[in-house]
Amino acid sequence: MDFITRFNRALRHQRHNELVADHIDMVEQPKIKTNWPMEYQMVRVYTKKKWLDFQNEMSVSHGYYVQQESMVGDLVGYHVMNFQSGSSAKPRVLTHDKLADYISCSCSKFEFEGIPCRHMLAFFRINQVFLLPNKYILNRWTRNAKVGAIYDFGTQTSIDTPDAKLMARHSRLSYKTSIVIDVASLTDEGTNMLDDQFDCIYSKLQELNISSKNDN
Known part of the structure; x- marks a missing residue:
């Protein structure tokens, strides 16, 4: 657990430095x-x-x-x-x-x-x-080194246990979301657009979860 904590802290520090460098380049x-x-x-x-x-x-x-x-x-x-x-x-x-x-x-x-x-x-x-x-x-x-290689929407491998499925879905979405946030936060326009989209997505997800509970 100590290793994971230190690794995540180092990863956040590295991502922060890269984000600052991207902003400077822009x-x-x-x-x-x-x-x-x-x-x-x-x-x-x-x-x-x-x-x-x-x-x-x-x-x-x-x-x-x-x-x-x-x-x-x-x-x-x-x-x-x-x-x-x-x-x-x-x-x-x-x-x-x-x-x-x-x-x-x-x-x-x-x-x-x-x-x-x-x-x-x-x-x-x-x-x-x-x-x-x-x-x-x-x-x-180059400044465009990350363009076109942000993330992969490929098919997911089959996972049997519910806990493993939950962790796999969470990991997949966390990675993609962090990349989108990095790109959006480089400009005010991108930040405002993503902020509005997050509110819209959150509302739709709440409706989806409520509907799923009623069906169950």
Whole structure:
């Protein structure tokens, strides 16, 4: 019981933080630092936290230059160097697969953190790629990551005992209701609409329960 109490408290805390972050993404517009179209594109796509990480990489990328070093078939290798680095500094290696039209960097920031690194962004800028291709935009860092995957209305498994049925119904409705409340509470309009709907649903449920008792 102590574990369940602590787990539920931690879950409520996590849901609260996520709700606050969703509200910030909806009402706050981060500042733009450059005129690069990619910045205008991604400020509307990423969550605020991930956008700040991306904006930092974008700002730093202006201090890098790109030199082609090799070409083997469809694979083109580039060295990406900082303007302020000495000649002994080890460059980052950028590989462009021309057939798949995909680039990867030896720093592996995109693979580990899910956003393009400063070296990739320097390559995009030099090659006049003004908008970030979709293949480099991971859905989990976007503002719409939860759209279309809120909950499942699938069929329910058969449960025999009345107590188990009650708990299963309660758990199913609690999960869906909490998700709807999270979405509605982000705006005044959503809150007022859901509040009215709750009153309407509650009245209908009371009538349904009274009717069921009379039938029994």
